[in-house]
Amino acid sequence: MKINGRIKLLIVLFISIVLFSSIYFLINQNKEYKEMSYKLFLDQVEKGLVTKVEISDSSKFTGELKDGTKFMTDNPRVENFKEKLLLYNIDVVEDDDSNGIASKIIPIILMIGGIGVVAYLVNNGSKLAQREMANMANLDTPASSIDKVTFDDIAGNEEAKESLKELVDFIKEPEKYAKYGARLPKGVLLYGPPGTGKTLLARALASEANVPYYAVSGSDFVQVYAGLGASRIRELFKRAKANGKSVIFIDELDSLGKARKGGNFNGNSEEGERTLNALLTEMSGFKGNEGIVVIAATNRIDTLDEALLRPGRFDRQIEVGLPDINARLAILRLHSQNKPMSEDVDLQKIACETVYFSGAKLENLMNESAMIAARERDKKITMKHIDKAYFNVLVGEEKKDRSSISIEDKKITAYHEAGHALVSKKLSKLNRVTKVSIIPSTKGMGGFSLNIPPDRMYQTKKDILSNIMIALGGRVAEDIIFGSDNITTGASSDLQKATEMTILMIGSYGMDEKLGLINYDVVVNNNLTTDVSLIERAKEMLENLYNETKNILIENKKYLDLIANELIVKESLNEEQIDQILAN
Protein backbone atom coordinates (compact mmCIF):
# COMPACT_ATOMS: atom_id res chain seq x y z
CA MET A 1 0.00 0.00 0.00
CA LYS A 2 1.41 3.41 -0.99
CA ILE A 3 0.83 6.33 1.36
CA ASN A 4 1.33 9.82 -0.01
CA GLY A 5 3.65 12.26 1.77
CA ARG A 6 0.96 14.46 3.35
CA ILE A 7 -1.00 11.60 4.86
CA LYS A 8 2.28 10.12 6.09
CA LEU A 9 3.10 13.41 7.82
CA LEU A 10 -0.35 13.52 9.42
CA ILE A 11 0.00 9.96 10.70
CA VAL A 12 3.43 10.71 12.16
CA LEU A 13 2.03 13.88 13.77
CA PHE A 14 -0.96 12.04 15.24
CA ILE A 15 1.18 9.22 16.55
CA SER A 16 3.65 11.68 18.07
CA ILE A 17 0.81 13.35 20.00
CA VAL A 18 -0.45 10.00 21.28
CA LEU A 19 3.09 9.03 22.13
CA PHE A 20 3.85 12.16 24.15
CA SER A 21 0.57 11.99 26.04
CA SER A 22 1.23 8.34 26.87
CA ILE A 23 4.73 9.10 28.14
CA TYR A 24 3.36 12.00 30.18
CA PHE A 25 0.71 9.71 31.63
CA LEU A 26 3.24 7.04 32.52
CA ILE A 27 5.66 9.47 34.14
CA ASN A 28 2.92 10.97 36.28
CA GLN A 29 1.56 7.62 37.21
CA ASN A 30 4.94 6.47 38.52
CA LYS A 31 5.70 9.62 40.51
CA GLU A 32 4.52 8.16 43.82
CA TYR A 33 7.07 5.32 43.51
CA LYS A 34 10.67 5.85 44.55
CA GLU A 35 13.14 4.33 42.10
CA MET A 36 15.36 1.77 43.86
CA SER A 37 18.31 -0.25 42.52
CA TYR A 38 17.75 -3.98 42.33
CA LYS A 39 20.76 -4.61 44.55
CA LEU A 40 19.31 -2.36 47.26
CA PHE A 41 16.00 -4.17 46.86
CA LEU A 42 17.73 -7.51 47.55
CA ASP A 43 19.37 -6.01 50.65
CA GLN A 44 15.99 -4.81 51.90
CA VAL A 45 14.46 -8.24 51.25
CA GLU A 46 17.18 -9.97 53.22
CA LYS A 47 16.78 -7.49 56.09
CA GLY A 48 13.04 -8.23 56.13
CA LEU A 49 12.14 -4.63 55.34
CA VAL A 50 9.94 -5.37 52.32
CA THR A 51 6.28 -6.00 53.12
CA LYS A 52 4.60 -6.12 49.75
CA VAL A 53 5.59 -6.70 46.14
CA GLU A 54 3.43 -6.43 43.04
CA ILE A 55 4.90 -8.49 40.25
CA SER A 56 3.90 -8.44 36.63
CA ASP A 57 5.51 -9.22 33.31
CA SER A 58 6.76 -5.69 32.73
CA SER A 59 10.39 -4.58 33.00
CA LYS A 60 9.80 -2.94 36.41
CA PHE A 61 7.86 -4.00 39.44
CA THR A 62 6.62 -2.08 42.45
CA GLY A 63 6.36 -2.71 46.16
CA GLU A 64 6.16 -1.25 49.63
CA LEU A 65 8.60 -1.11 52.52
CA LYS A 66 7.77 -1.54 56.20
CA ASP A 67 7.89 2.24 56.71
CA GLY A 68 5.26 2.73 53.99
CA THR A 69 7.68 3.88 51.26
CA LYS A 70 6.49 2.80 47.84
CA PHE A 71 9.29 1.81 45.51
CA MET A 72 9.89 0.65 41.99
CA THR A 73 12.81 -1.49 40.73
CA ASP A 74 13.98 -3.58 37.78
CA ASN A 75 12.16 -6.86 37.21
CA PRO A 76 14.86 -9.59 37.06
CA ARG A 77 12.30 -12.07 35.64
CA VAL A 78 14.07 -14.96 37.35
CA GLU A 79 12.45 -18.34 37.75
CA ASN A 80 10.53 -19.00 41.01
CA PHE A 81 10.83 -15.32 41.90
CA LYS A 82 7.42 -15.33 43.57
CA GLU A 83 8.18 -18.45 45.64
CA LYS A 84 11.48 -16.98 46.80
CA LEU A 85 9.84 -13.75 47.89
CA LEU A 86 7.12 -15.69 49.71
CA LEU A 87 9.81 -17.42 51.73
CA TYR A 88 10.75 -13.99 53.10
CA ASN A 89 7.13 -13.54 54.25
CA ILE A 90 6.50 -10.89 51.64
CA ASP A 91 2.94 -10.35 50.50
CA VAL A 92 3.24 -11.01 46.77
CA VAL A 93 0.48 -9.73 44.51
CA GLU A 94 0.47 -10.79 40.90
CA ASP A 95 -0.68 -7.86 38.82
CA ASP A 96 -3.80 -9.36 37.32
CA ASP A 97 -6.23 -6.66 38.38
CA SER A 98 -7.83 -5.80 35.09
CA ASN A 99 -8.25 -2.12 35.91
CA GLY A 100 -4.68 -1.80 37.08
CA ILE A 101 -3.45 -3.60 34.05
CA ALA A 102 -5.62 -1.62 31.70
CA SER A 103 -4.42 1.67 33.09
CA LYS A 104 -0.80 0.58 32.78
CA ILE A 105 -1.04 -1.35 29.58
CA ILE A 106 -3.14 0.94 27.42
CA PRO A 107 -0.53 3.73 27.36
CA ILE A 108 2.18 1.11 26.83
CA ILE A 109 0.26 -0.45 23.95
CA LEU A 110 -0.33 2.97 22.45
CA MET A 111 3.33 3.77 22.87
CA ILE A 112 4.57 0.53 21.37
CA GLY A 113 2.02 0.78 18.56
CA GLY A 114 3.11 4.34 17.92
CA ILE A 115 6.78 3.46 17.92
CA GLY A 116 6.06 0.51 15.62
CA VAL A 117 4.18 2.56 13.04
CA VAL A 118 6.62 5.45 13.11
CA ALA A 119 9.50 3.02 12.82
CA TYR A 120 7.79 1.29 9.90
CA LEU A 121 7.12 4.54 8.12
CA VAL A 122 10.47 6.09 8.77
CA ASN A 123 12.82 3.16 8.56
CA ASN A 124 12.45 -0.57 8.93
CA GLY A 125 15.94 -0.86 10.28
CA SER A 126 15.27 1.05 13.48
CA LYS A 127 12.88 -1.67 14.60
CA LEU A 128 15.66 -4.16 14.22
CA ALA A 129 18.08 -2.07 16.22
CA GLN A 130 15.54 -1.75 19.00
CA ARG A 131 15.03 -5.47 19.25
CA GLU A 132 18.76 -6.08 19.14
CA MET A 133 19.33 -3.65 21.99
CA ALA A 134 16.64 -5.32 24.05
CA ASN A 135 18.23 -8.72 23.51
CA MET A 136 21.67 -7.51 24.39
CA ALA A 137 20.34 -5.94 27.56
CA ASN A 138 19.30 -9.42 28.68
CA LEU A 139 22.73 -10.88 28.24
CA ASP A 140 24.20 -9.81 31.51
CA THR A 141 22.44 -11.64 34.29
CA PRO A 142 24.60 -11.34 37.38
CA ALA A 143 23.91 -13.97 40.03
CA SER A 144 22.07 -12.34 42.91
CA SER A 145 21.44 -13.68 46.37
CA ILE A 146 17.87 -14.48 45.33
CA ASP A 147 18.73 -16.62 42.30
CA LYS A 148 21.99 -18.07 43.59
CA VAL A 149 22.20 -21.79 42.97
CA THR A 150 24.82 -24.08 44.46
CA PHE A 151 25.67 -27.69 43.71
CA ASP A 152 23.80 -28.60 46.90
CA ASP A 153 20.60 -27.41 45.24
CA ILE A 154 20.98 -30.12 42.63
CA ALA A 155 20.17 -33.65 43.64
CA GLY A 156 21.42 -36.71 41.78
CA ASN A 157 23.53 -36.03 38.64
CA GLU A 158 26.60 -36.94 40.68
CA GLU A 159 28.94 -37.47 37.72
CA ALA A 160 27.94 -34.19 36.10
CA LYS A 161 28.41 -32.35 39.39
CA GLU A 162 31.85 -33.88 39.97
CA SER A 163 32.95 -32.92 36.50
CA LEU A 164 31.77 -29.32 36.90
CA LYS A 165 33.18 -28.98 40.43
CA GLU A 166 36.60 -29.64 38.93
CA LEU A 167 36.03 -26.64 36.67
CA VAL A 168 35.30 -24.36 39.62
CA ASP A 169 38.91 -24.71 40.72
CA PHE A 170 40.07 -24.24 37.13
CA ILE A 171 38.12 -20.98 36.81
CA LYS A 172 39.23 -19.68 40.19
CA GLU A 173 42.91 -20.37 39.69
CA PRO A 174 43.66 -20.83 36.01
CA GLU A 175 47.31 -19.84 36.67
CA LYS A 176 47.78 -22.89 38.88
CA TYR A 177 46.87 -25.15 35.96
CA ALA A 178 48.73 -23.06 33.39
CA LYS A 179 51.97 -23.77 35.31
CA TYR A 180 51.50 -27.43 34.50
CA GLY A 181 50.61 -26.70 30.89
CA ALA A 182 47.03 -27.83 31.47
CA ARG A 183 44.30 -25.87 29.76
CA LEU A 184 40.71 -25.40 30.78
CA PRO A 185 38.27 -27.30 28.59
CA LYS A 186 36.84 -24.59 26.32
CA GLY A 187 33.40 -25.95 26.00
CA VAL A 188 31.33 -28.34 28.07
CA LEU A 189 28.28 -29.89 26.53
CA LEU A 190 25.52 -31.06 28.84
CA TYR A 191 23.14 -33.36 27.05
CA GLY A 192 20.04 -35.23 28.12
CA PRO A 193 16.25 -35.08 28.28
CA PRO A 194 14.41 -31.84 29.14
CA GLY A 195 14.13 -30.78 32.75
CA THR A 196 17.03 -32.82 34.11
CA GLY A 197 18.93 -29.87 35.59
CA LYS A 198 21.31 -28.76 32.82
CA THR A 199 20.59 -25.05 33.27
CA LEU A 200 20.78 -25.50 37.01
CA LEU A 201 24.26 -27.06 36.72
CA ALA A 202 25.57 -24.19 34.59
CA ARG A 203 24.18 -21.63 37.04
CA ALA A 204 25.70 -23.52 39.97
CA LEU A 205 29.10 -23.52 38.27
CA ALA A 206 28.98 -19.73 37.87
CA SER A 207 27.77 -19.16 41.44
CA GLU A 208 30.30 -21.49 43.01
CA ALA A 209 33.16 -20.00 41.00
CA ASN A 210 31.74 -16.57 41.82
CA VAL A 211 31.95 -15.28 38.26
CA PRO A 212 29.35 -13.56 36.02
CA TYR A 213 26.91 -15.79 34.18
CA TYR A 214 25.80 -15.02 30.65
CA ALA A 215 22.84 -17.02 29.39
CA VAL A 216 21.55 -17.14 25.82
CA SER A 217 19.44 -19.63 23.95
CA GLY A 218 20.30 -21.09 20.56
CA SER A 219 16.75 -20.40 19.45
CA ASP A 220 17.34 -16.64 19.96
CA PHE A 221 19.67 -16.78 16.97
CA VAL A 222 17.23 -18.48 14.64
CA GLN A 223 15.37 -16.34 12.11
CA VAL A 224 17.34 -13.23 12.86
CA TYR A 225 18.25 -10.74 10.17
CA ALA A 226 21.34 -11.20 8.03
CA GLY A 227 24.54 -10.99 10.02
CA LEU A 228 22.80 -10.33 13.31
CA GLY A 229 23.24 -13.81 14.83
CA ALA A 230 26.98 -13.75 14.19
CA SER A 231 27.39 -10.25 15.56
CA ARG A 232 25.40 -11.18 18.62
CA ILE A 233 27.77 -14.10 19.26
CA ARG A 234 30.79 -11.81 18.88
CA GLU A 235 29.24 -9.27 21.25
CA LEU A 236 28.54 -12.01 23.80
CA PHE A 237 32.16 -13.16 23.83
CA LYS A 238 33.43 -9.59 23.86
CA ARG A 239 31.45 -8.85 26.99
CA ALA A 240 32.53 -12.07 28.67
CA LYS A 241 36.19 -11.40 27.86
CA ALA A 242 35.95 -7.87 29.18
CA ASN A 243 34.94 -9.37 32.51
CA GLY A 244 37.91 -11.69 32.64
CA LYS A 245 36.37 -14.80 34.10
CA SER A 246 32.86 -15.94 33.41
CA VAL A 247 30.50 -18.73 32.45
CA ILE A 248 28.67 -18.45 29.13
CA PHE A 249 25.62 -20.70 28.93
CA ILE A 250 24.09 -21.52 25.54
CA ASP A 251 20.81 -23.39 25.93
CA GLU A 252 19.24 -25.33 23.02
CA LEU A 253 22.55 -25.54 21.16
CA ASP A 254 20.85 -27.84 18.62
CA SER A 255 18.73 -25.05 17.18
CA LEU A 256 21.95 -23.20 16.42
CA GLY A 257 24.28 -26.04 15.54
CA LYS A 258 22.28 -28.60 13.58
CA ALA A 259 24.35 -30.88 11.39
CA ARG A 260 25.20 -29.54 7.93
CA LYS A 261 24.40 -31.80 5.05
CA GLY A 262 25.97 -31.45 1.61
CA GLY A 263 27.01 -27.89 2.40
CA ASN A 264 23.50 -26.92 3.43
CA PHE A 265 22.04 -26.66 6.83
CA ASN A 266 19.49 -29.19 7.83
CA GLY A 267 16.54 -27.09 8.85
CA ASN A 268 18.70 -24.03 9.43
CA SER A 269 19.35 -21.20 7.00
CA GLU A 270 22.59 -19.82 5.66
CA GLU A 271 22.27 -17.32 8.47
CA GLY A 272 22.36 -20.24 10.94
CA GLU A 273 25.59 -21.41 9.37
CA ARG A 274 27.14 -17.96 9.70
CA THR A 275 26.15 -17.84 13.37
CA LEU A 276 27.59 -21.28 14.01
CA ASN A 277 30.85 -20.31 12.29
CA ALA A 278 31.05 -17.20 14.45
CA LEU A 279 30.65 -19.36 17.54
CA LEU A 280 33.34 -21.79 16.39
CA THR A 281 35.72 -18.93 15.59
CA GLU A 282 35.13 -17.27 18.96
CA MET A 283 35.66 -20.54 20.78
CA SER A 284 38.93 -21.19 18.93
CA GLY A 285 39.96 -17.60 19.60
CA PHE A 286 40.25 -17.56 23.36
CA LYS A 287 43.00 -19.15 25.31
CA GLY A 288 42.27 -21.96 27.72
CA ASN A 289 43.62 -20.08 30.71
CA GLU A 290 41.45 -16.99 30.56
CA GLY A 291 38.93 -18.48 32.94
CA ILE A 292 35.99 -18.37 30.53
CA VAL A 293 33.96 -21.55 30.19
CA VAL A 294 31.27 -22.06 27.61
CA ILE A 295 28.59 -24.49 28.72
CA ALA A 296 26.01 -25.58 26.20
CA ALA A 297 22.95 -27.73 26.69
CA THR A 298 20.99 -29.84 24.28
CA ASN A 299 18.29 -32.50 24.28
CA ARG A 300 19.51 -33.77 20.89
CA ILE A 301 23.24 -34.44 20.79
CA ASP A 302 22.67 -36.72 17.78
CA THR A 303 21.64 -33.81 15.57
CA LEU A 304 24.62 -31.57 16.38
CA ASP A 305 27.18 -30.58 13.79
CA GLU A 306 30.35 -32.60 14.29
CA ALA A 307 32.47 -29.47 14.14
CA LEU A 308 31.02 -28.48 17.51
CA LEU A 309 32.22 -31.67 19.15
CA ARG A 310 35.85 -31.49 17.97
CA PRO A 311 38.72 -30.93 20.44
CA GLY A 312 39.01 -27.26 21.33
CA ARG A 313 35.25 -26.77 21.03
CA PHE A 314 32.75 -28.65 23.18
CA ASP A 315 35.36 -31.21 24.03
CA ARG A 316 33.91 -32.28 27.36
CA GLN A 317 30.53 -33.93 26.98
CA ILE A 318 28.54 -34.82 30.05
CA GLU A 319 25.32 -36.77 30.04
CA VAL A 320 22.60 -35.48 32.34
CA GLY A 321 20.09 -38.29 32.36
CA LEU A 322 16.73 -38.95 33.96
CA PRO A 323 17.11 -39.59 37.68
CA ASP A 324 17.14 -43.16 39.02
CA ILE A 325 15.17 -44.09 42.13
CA ASN A 326 17.79 -42.77 44.59
CA ALA A 327 18.18 -39.52 42.70
CA ARG A 328 14.40 -39.12 42.53
CA LEU A 329 14.23 -39.55 46.29
CA ALA A 330 16.96 -36.95 46.74
CA ILE A 331 15.19 -34.49 44.41
CA LEU A 332 11.87 -35.04 46.22
CA ARG A 333 13.60 -34.44 49.56
CA LEU A 334 15.20 -31.28 48.27
CA HIS A 335 11.94 -29.85 46.98
CA SER A 336 9.98 -30.74 50.11
CA GLN A 337 12.53 -29.20 52.45
CA ASN A 338 10.88 -25.79 52.51
CA LYS A 339 7.33 -27.18 52.66
CA PRO A 340 5.20 -28.27 55.63
CA MET A 341 5.09 -32.03 55.00
CA SER A 342 2.79 -34.28 57.01
CA GLU A 343 4.26 -37.37 58.67
CA ASP A 344 2.23 -39.70 56.45
CA VAL A 345 4.13 -38.60 53.34
CA ASP A 346 6.26 -41.47 52.11
CA LEU A 347 8.81 -39.97 49.72
CA GLN A 348 10.33 -43.39 49.07
CA LYS A 349 6.99 -44.64 47.75
CA ILE A 350 6.60 -41.56 45.55
CA ALA A 351 10.13 -42.07 44.22
CA CYS A 352 9.14 -45.65 43.29
CA GLU A 353 6.07 -44.48 41.41
CA THR A 354 7.74 -41.74 39.42
CA VAL A 355 9.80 -43.80 36.96
CA TYR A 356 10.80 -41.60 33.95
CA PHE A 357 10.01 -38.35 35.82
CA SER A 358 12.60 -35.63 35.26
CA GLY A 359 13.80 -33.35 38.06
CA ALA A 360 11.58 -30.60 36.69
CA LYS A 361 8.54 -32.88 36.76
CA LEU A 362 9.32 -33.91 40.36
CA GLU A 363 9.67 -30.28 41.37
CA ASN A 364 6.37 -29.59 39.65
CA LEU A 365 4.77 -32.48 41.56
CA MET A 366 5.84 -31.08 44.94
CA ASN A 367 4.82 -27.56 43.97
CA GLU A 368 1.42 -28.72 42.73
CA SER A 369 0.90 -30.64 46.01
CA ALA A 370 1.70 -27.50 47.99
CA MET A 371 -0.77 -25.50 45.89
CA ILE A 372 -3.54 -28.07 46.46
CA ALA A 373 -2.87 -28.11 50.23
CA ALA A 374 -2.93 -24.31 50.30
CA ARG A 375 -6.15 -24.22 48.25
CA GLU A 376 -7.80 -26.66 50.66
CA ARG A 377 -6.42 -24.66 53.61
CA ASP A 378 -4.85 -27.74 55.20
CA LYS A 379 -1.99 -27.12 57.59
CA LYS A 380 0.29 -29.73 56.07
CA ILE A 381 0.85 -31.42 52.72
CA THR A 382 -0.45 -34.97 52.97
CA MET A 383 -0.31 -38.05 50.76
CA LYS A 384 -3.83 -37.17 49.58
CA HIS A 385 -2.60 -33.85 48.15
CA ILE A 386 0.39 -35.53 46.54
CA ASP A 387 -1.84 -38.20 44.94
CA LYS A 388 -4.03 -35.51 43.44
CA ALA A 389 -1.03 -33.54 42.23
CA TYR A 390 0.46 -36.71 40.73
CA PHE A 391 -2.49 -37.13 38.39
CA ASN A 392 -2.67 -33.44 37.62
CA VAL A 393 0.97 -33.50 36.56
CA LEU A 394 0.54 -36.66 34.50
CA VAL A 395 -2.81 -36.24 32.84
CA GLY A 396 -4.16 -32.83 33.80
CA GLU A 397 -6.91 -31.96 36.24
CA GLU A 398 -10.12 -33.95 36.30
CA LYS A 399 -12.93 -32.36 34.31
CA LYS A 400 -15.59 -31.28 36.78
CA ASP A 401 -18.60 -31.24 34.45
CA ARG A 402 -19.09 -34.74 33.09
CA SER A 403 -22.83 -34.52 32.48
CA SER A 404 -22.47 -34.38 28.70
CA ILE A 405 -20.70 -37.76 28.39
CA SER A 406 -23.04 -40.40 26.98
CA ILE A 407 -23.27 -43.87 28.46
CA GLU A 408 -21.99 -45.25 25.13
CA ASP A 409 -18.83 -43.15 25.31
CA LYS A 410 -18.36 -44.12 28.94
CA LYS A 411 -18.54 -47.79 27.95
CA ILE A 412 -16.04 -47.38 25.13
CA THR A 413 -13.56 -45.57 27.41
CA ALA A 414 -14.05 -48.17 30.14
CA TYR A 415 -13.22 -51.10 27.83
CA HIS A 416 -10.35 -49.18 26.21
CA GLU A 417 -8.67 -48.41 29.56
CA ALA A 418 -9.46 -51.86 30.95
CA GLY A 419 -7.70 -53.27 27.85
CA HIS A 420 -4.46 -51.37 28.60
CA ALA A 421 -4.55 -52.32 32.28
CA LEU A 422 -5.29 -55.98 31.74
CA VAL A 423 -2.60 -56.49 29.07
CA SER A 424 -0.08 -54.82 31.38
CA LYS A 425 -0.95 -57.09 34.32
CA LYS A 426 -1.04 -60.24 32.19
CA LEU A 427 2.32 -59.61 30.51
CA SER A 428 4.44 -59.37 33.63
CA LYS A 429 3.97 -59.82 37.34
CA LEU A 430 6.44 -56.97 37.83
CA ASN A 431 4.21 -54.45 36.00
CA ARG A 432 2.13 -52.33 38.34
CA VAL A 433 -1.08 -50.61 37.35
CA THR A 434 -1.57 -47.98 40.02
CA LYS A 435 -4.71 -46.38 38.66
CA VAL A 436 -7.25 -46.73 35.87
CA SER A 437 -9.74 -43.98 35.27
CA ILE A 438 -12.45 -43.01 32.81
CA ILE A 439 -12.69 -39.46 34.15
CA PRO A 440 -11.77 -37.09 31.31
CA SER A 441 -9.04 -34.59 32.06
CA THR A 442 -8.75 -30.90 31.26
CA LYS A 443 -5.83 -31.82 28.97
CA GLY A 444 -8.30 -33.59 26.68
CA MET A 445 -7.72 -37.22 27.70
CA GLY A 446 -10.79 -39.45 27.81
CA GLY A 447 -9.32 -41.61 30.56
CA PHE A 448 -6.04 -43.29 31.42
CA SER A 449 -4.41 -46.40 32.76
CA LEU A 450 -1.28 -45.78 34.75
CA ASN A 451 1.25 -48.49 34.14
CA ILE A 452 4.47 -48.41 36.15
CA PRO A 453 7.26 -50.53 34.71
CA PRO A 454 10.07 -51.82 36.96
CA ASP A 455 12.89 -49.27 37.50
CA ARG A 456 15.73 -50.44 35.27
CA MET A 457 18.70 -48.89 33.58
CA TYR A 458 18.14 -50.60 30.24
CA GLN A 459 15.06 -51.76 28.38
CA THR A 460 15.22 -55.27 27.00
CA LYS A 461 13.63 -56.30 23.73
CA LYS A 462 10.99 -58.10 25.79
CA ASP A 463 10.23 -54.87 27.73
CA ILE A 464 9.75 -52.93 24.50
CA LEU A 465 7.51 -55.63 23.01
CA SER A 466 5.41 -55.59 26.21
CA ASN A 467 5.12 -51.82 26.09
CA ILE A 468 3.95 -51.94 22.49
CA MET A 469 1.32 -54.55 23.40
CA ILE A 470 0.15 -52.46 26.38
CA ALA A 471 -0.23 -49.47 24.05
CA LEU A 472 -2.25 -51.60 21.59
CA GLY A 473 -4.43 -53.04 24.40
CA GLY A 474 -6.97 -50.22 24.25
CA ARG A 475 -7.70 -50.57 20.53
CA VAL A 476 -7.75 -54.39 20.79
CA ALA A 477 -10.36 -54.25 23.57
CA GLU A 478 -12.59 -51.97 21.44
CA ASP A 479 -12.19 -54.36 18.51
CA ILE A 480 -13.17 -57.42 20.58
CA ILE A 481 -16.17 -55.84 22.32
CA PHE A 482 -17.63 -53.48 19.71
CA GLY A 483 -16.41 -55.09 16.46
CA SER A 484 -13.86 -53.91 13.89
CA ASP A 485 -16.32 -51.45 12.31
CA ASN A 486 -16.81 -49.66 15.61
CA ILE A 487 -13.22 -49.01 16.65
CA THR A 488 -12.70 -45.36 17.64
CA THR A 489 -10.30 -42.45 17.34
CA GLY A 490 -9.45 -42.86 21.04
CA ALA A 491 -6.41 -44.97 20.13
CA SER A 492 -4.58 -42.35 18.06
CA SER A 493 -1.90 -41.42 20.58
CA ASP A 494 -1.50 -45.11 21.54
CA LEU A 495 -0.80 -45.94 17.90
CA GLN A 496 1.70 -43.10 17.69
CA LYS A 497 3.54 -44.48 20.72
CA ALA A 498 3.40 -48.07 19.43
CA THR A 499 4.75 -47.03 16.01
CA GLU A 500 7.56 -44.98 17.53
CA MET A 501 8.62 -47.83 19.80
CA THR A 502 8.54 -50.35 16.93
CA ILE A 503 10.57 -48.16 14.57
CA LEU A 504 13.18 -47.47 17.26
CA MET A 505 13.37 -51.11 18.25
CA ILE A 506 14.03 -52.41 14.77
CA GLY A 507 15.60 -49.35 13.12
CA SER A 508 17.89 -48.06 15.87
CA TYR A 509 18.41 -50.79 18.43
CA GLY A 510 19.09 -53.65 15.99
CA MET A 511 16.52 -55.90 17.68
CA ASP A 512 14.98 -57.55 14.64
CA GLU A 513 16.42 -60.62 12.97
CA LYS A 514 15.04 -59.65 9.54
CA LEU A 515 16.47 -56.11 9.51
CA GLY A 516 19.59 -57.17 11.36
CA LEU A 517 21.90 -54.71 13.06
CA ILE A 518 21.47 -51.92 10.53
CA ASN A 519 20.85 -48.45 11.98
CA TYR A 520 18.32 -46.69 9.80
CA ASP A 521 19.41 -43.17 10.73
CA VAL A 522 22.74 -43.92 9.04
CA VAL A 523 20.93 -45.38 6.02
CA VAL A 524 18.66 -42.36 5.62
CA ASN A 525 21.36 -39.75 6.34
CA ASN A 526 23.57 -41.18 3.61
CA ASN A 527 20.75 -41.63 1.07
CA LEU A 528 21.32 -45.40 1.05
CA THR A 529 18.71 -48.11 0.59
CA THR A 530 18.27 -51.52 2.16
CA ASP A 531 16.59 -54.58 0.75
CA VAL A 532 14.09 -54.84 3.61
CA SER A 533 11.75 -51.88 4.03
CA LEU A 534 11.65 -50.53 7.58
CA ILE A 535 8.03 -49.48 7.21
CA GLU A 536 6.89 -52.84 5.82
CA ARG A 537 8.69 -54.68 8.60
CA ALA A 538 7.28 -52.36 11.31
CA LYS A 539 3.77 -52.88 9.92
CA GLU A 540 4.20 -56.66 9.93
CA MET A 541 5.52 -56.57 13.46
CA LEU A 542 2.68 -54.38 14.75
CA GLU A 543 0.15 -56.71 13.16
CA ASN A 544 1.70 -59.74 14.86
CA LEU A 545 1.76 -57.97 18.20
CA TYR A 546 -1.84 -56.84 17.72
CA ASN A 547 -2.92 -60.46 17.19
CA GLU A 548 -0.94 -61.63 20.21
CA THR A 549 -2.59 -58.92 22.34
CA LYS A 550 -5.98 -59.97 20.99
CA ASN A 551 -5.35 -63.56 22.10
CA ILE A 552 -4.48 -62.41 25.62
CA LEU A 553 -7.64 -60.31 25.94
CA ILE A 554 -9.93 -62.96 24.44
CA GLU A 555 -8.52 -65.53 26.87
CA ASN A 556 -9.12 -63.12 29.75
CA LYS A 557 -12.38 -61.57 28.54
CA LYS A 558 -13.99 -62.36 31.88
CA TYR A 559 -11.56 -59.95 33.59
CA LEU A 560 -11.90 -57.39 30.83
CA ASP A 561 -15.67 -57.25 31.47
CA LEU A 562 -15.18 -57.12 35.23
CA ILE A 563 -12.72 -54.21 35.13
CA ALA A 564 -14.78 -52.29 32.53
CA ASN A 565 -18.02 -52.73 34.50
CA GLU A 566 -16.39 -51.62 37.74
CA LEU A 567 -15.02 -48.58 35.91
CA ILE A 568 -18.46 -47.63 34.59
CA VAL A 569 -19.80 -47.69 38.14
CA LYS A 570 -16.85 -46.22 40.07
CA GLU A 571 -15.17 -44.12 37.33
CA SER A 572 -11.70 -44.91 38.69
CA LEU A 573 -9.97 -47.86 40.31
CA ASN A 574 -6.77 -47.95 42.35
CA GLU A 575 -4.04 -50.59 42.42
CA GLU A 576 -5.63 -52.63 45.21
CA GLN A 577 -9.03 -52.71 43.55
CA ILE A 578 -7.53 -53.86 40.24
CA ASP A 579 -5.45 -56.56 41.92
CA GLN A 580 -8.51 -57.72 43.83
CA ILE A 581 -10.56 -58.12 40.62
CA LEU A 582 -7.74 -60.13 39.07
CA ALA A 583 -7.36 -62.31 42.18
CA ASN A 584 -10.99 -63.45 41.95
Ligand code: ATP
Ligand atom coordinates in the same frame (compact mmCIF):
# COMPACT_ATOMS: atom_id res chain seq x y z
P1 ATP B 1 15.75 -28.04 29.39
O1 ATP B 1 16.52 -29.08 28.67
O2 ATP B 1 14.26 -28.17 29.18
O3 ATP B 1 16.28 -26.64 29.23
P2 ATP B 1 17.14 -28.39 31.89
O4 ATP B 1 17.78 -29.73 31.85
O5 ATP B 1 18.01 -27.22 31.64
O6 ATP B 1 15.85 -28.37 30.96
P3 ATP B 1 16.53 -27.10 34.35
O7 ATP B 1 16.00 -25.87 33.72
O8 ATP B 1 17.91 -27.03 34.92
O9 ATP B 1 16.44 -28.29 33.31
O10 ATP B 1 15.53 -27.65 35.47
C1 ATP B 1 14.24 -27.12 35.65
C2 ATP B 1 13.84 -27.17 37.10
O11 ATP B 1 13.69 -28.53 37.51
C3 ATP B 1 14.90 -26.60 38.04
O12 ATP B 1 14.72 -25.25 38.24
C4 ATP B 1 14.67 -27.41 39.31
O13 ATP B 1 13.63 -26.86 40.07
C5 ATP B 1 14.18 -28.75 38.81
N1 ATP B 1 15.28 -29.75 38.72
C6 ATP B 1 15.67 -30.39 37.60
N2 ATP B 1 16.66 -31.26 37.87
C7 ATP B 1 16.91 -31.16 39.19
C8 ATP B 1 17.83 -31.81 40.08
N3 ATP B 1 18.68 -32.72 39.64
N4 ATP B 1 17.79 -31.47 41.38
C9 ATP B 1 16.94 -30.55 41.82
N5 ATP B 1 16.04 -29.90 41.06
C10 ATP B 1 16.02 -30.20 39.75
